[in-house]
Amino acid sequence: MVKVDEFSNSGLLHVQAANWMREKVYSHEWAPDEQIPTEHELMDILQMSRGTVRRAIQALVDENLLTQIRGKGTFVTKTVFTHPTGSTLISFAESLKSQGVDFSTKVVLHEVVPADKLIAAKLFVPVGTPTLKMNRVRSVDGKPILYIESLINLSLFPGLENVNFDTETLFATIERMFGKKIGHSNARYAARVAGERARYLDVPEQSPVLHLEQQIFLTDNSSAEWSNVWLSANNYVVGTVLQRV
Amino acid sequence: MVKVDEFSNSGLLHVQAANWMREKVYSHEWAPDEQIPTEHELMDILQMSRGTVRRAIQALVDENLLTQIRGKGTFVTKTVFTHPTGSTLISFAESLKSQGVDFSTKVVLHEVVPADKLIAAKLFVPVGTPTLKMNRVRSVDGKPILYIESLINLSLFPGLENVNFDTETLFATIERMFGKKIGHSNARYAARVAGERARYLDVPEQSPVLHLEQQIFLTDNSSAEWSNVWLSANNYVVGTVLQRV
Numbered sequence: 001m002v003k004v005d006e007f008s009n010s011g012l013l014h015v016q017a018a019n020w021m022r023e024k025v026y027s028h029e030w031a032p033d034e035q036i037p038t039e040h041e042l043m044d045i046l047q048m049s050r051g052t053v054r055r056a057i058q059a060l061v062d063e064n065l066l067t068q069i070r071g072k073g074t075f076v077t078k079t080v081f082t083h084p085t086g087s088t089l090i091s092f093a094e095s096l097k098s099q100g101v102d103f104s105t106k107v108v109l110h111e112v113v114p115a116d117k118l119i120a121a122k123l124f125v126p127v128g129t130p131t132l133k134m135n136r137v138r139s140v141d142g143k144p145i146l147y148i149e150s151l152i153n154l155s156l157f158p159g160l161e162n163v164n165f166d167t168e169t170l171f172a173t174i175e176r177m178f179g180k181k182i183g184h185s186n187a188r189y190a191a192r193v194a195g196e197r198a199r200y201l202d203v204p205e206q207s208p209v210l211h212l213e214q215q216i217f218l219t220d221n222s223s224a225e226w227s228n229v230w231l232s233a234n235n236y237v238v239g240t241v242l243q244r245v
Numbered sequence: 246m247v248k249v250d251e252f253s254n255s256g257l258l259h260v261q262a263a264n265w266m267r268e269k270v271y272s273h274e275w276a277p278d279e280q281i282p283t284e285h286e287l288m289d290i291l292q293m294s295r296g297t298v299r300r301a302i303q304a305l306v307d308e309n310l311l312t313q314i315r316g317k318g319t320f321v322t323k324t325v326f327t328h329p330t331g332s333t334l335i336s337f338a339e340s341l342k343s344q345g346v347d348f349s350t351k352v353v354l355h356e357v358v359p360a361d362k363l364i365a366a367k368l369f370v371p372v373g374t375p376t377l378k379m380n381r382v383r384s385v386d387g388k389p390i391l392y393i394e395s396l397i398n399l400s401l402f403p404g405l406e407n408v409n410f411d412t413e414t415l416f417a418t419i420e421r422m423f424g425k426k427i428g429h430s431n432a433r434y435a436a437r438v439a440g441e442r443a444r445y446l447d448v449p450e451q452s453p454v455l456h457l458e459q460q461i462f463l464t465d466n467s468s469a470e471w472s473n474v475w476l477s478a479n480n481y482v483v484g485t486v487l488q489r490v
Binding site for chain 2: 018019063188205233
């Protein structure tokens with residue numbers, strides 16, 4: 001049985017149970033890929049009803065901290081993909097490929113729009129510059145893991161709007177088809193609530209997601225792309241190795 | 246008035262209102278530091294009651310996307326702190342100082358423990374090695390922005406447990422007081438639900454937080470620290486500039 005002081009102050013039992021289980025995962029006491037106690041065992045440990053335990057487990061499944069496998073039980077989700085940063089600039093497509101992961105891409109929005117004030121400021125181009133507004137969902141084993149909202153400076157890549165990005169990737173298209181060299185990126189990471197993007201990542205609206213806002217520049221410092229990337233929580237982590245000076 | 250198809254499928258009105266407002270912020274239509282429409286204006290725009298509008302605003306205040314200033318109105322929260330990664334390894338204390346930000350630190354847990362299996366594996370030391378388990382809350386203007394859980398390999402720094410970390414920072418202590426050189430870090434970022442850590446960051450338990458798990462090595466590759474850092478969402482972003490090859 002759990003000592004009372006292990007519980008937080010939250011009044012609701014299922015929230016207390018979820019907090020207790022989340023703590024087991026965050027503290028690594030329940031390790032990735034490990035099977036957690038059964039519902040019956042949890043009912044015993046927590047002295048709570050089956051309904052309460054189930055509701056708490058569902059909350060952690062929604063956060064992607066736990067994974068239920070039919071006929072096997074409930075397991076701590078193991079993070080599958082790591083996107084390296086802190087070394088050199090590679091795209092998500094490239095980092096997935098380098099990890100030997102097969103992915104599929106679905107273009108869910110694709111339209112040529114003149115840059116409004118915001119887009120112009122983010123892309124460092126005059127208002128009215130033609131841009132490709134393209135949103136893509138990238139999935140592994142049918143499960144969406146990335147939602148990418150791109151705005152691409154078409155004045156650098158005339159005709160890029162005719163490329164089929166269900167099958168082509170952006171960096172490869174820019175470098176191989178247009179012969180341009182990608183130079184550097186400027187990126188910011190933050191934790192967010194999924195909200196409307198939840199529908200593309202197939203997660204509940206209240207789920208935490210990792211948000212990456214990124215500007216991509218060519219070697220001549222012209223601005224190629226402004227993108228907002230939303231990464232399904234705990235499915236994707238961003239890894240980095242940094243040297244001290 | 247808002248067109249119906251701008252709303253998501255969520256049934257609850259206050260959730261629909263929160264989604265609509267979150268979208269305004271995520272899309273930059275409501276820019277950082279900008280005042281959002283008044284409650285009355287939102288009631289008109291959304292054709293919803295004051296109670297519903299207030300509940301939606303509160304949800305976004307809880308996510309730290311909006312900030313209410315008494316007597317002035319509601320504003321889009323501007324992210325204040327950026328922690329650089331992708332260049333060289335600097336600590337959060339160092340990045341705050343380099344941005345000219347005054348912070349205070351409160352040690353909330355401080356105990357010497359022998360490394361258990363998990364700590365031993367994370368610090369690459371034998372089980373039983375003395376470690377300092379120290380949790381710190383770092384605040385700016387009285388507002389907590391970082392919660393740092395450290396496990397420090399005391400076999401490298403005998404006596405470090407006697408340092409007052411309410412006033413000293415870890416990297417400076419290691420480098421100046423112990424004359425050791427910090428070499429590199431290995432870090433992973435993920436978006437999480439705050440859960441129990443909410444109490445230290447003074448946010449609701451369901452808030453998204455940025456979680457950084459980090460291992461710090463000396464120049465001789467000995468392992469100095471394993472830390473888990475929790476960053477208050479939208480208060481703190483991690484920024485990076487990366488070069489292509």
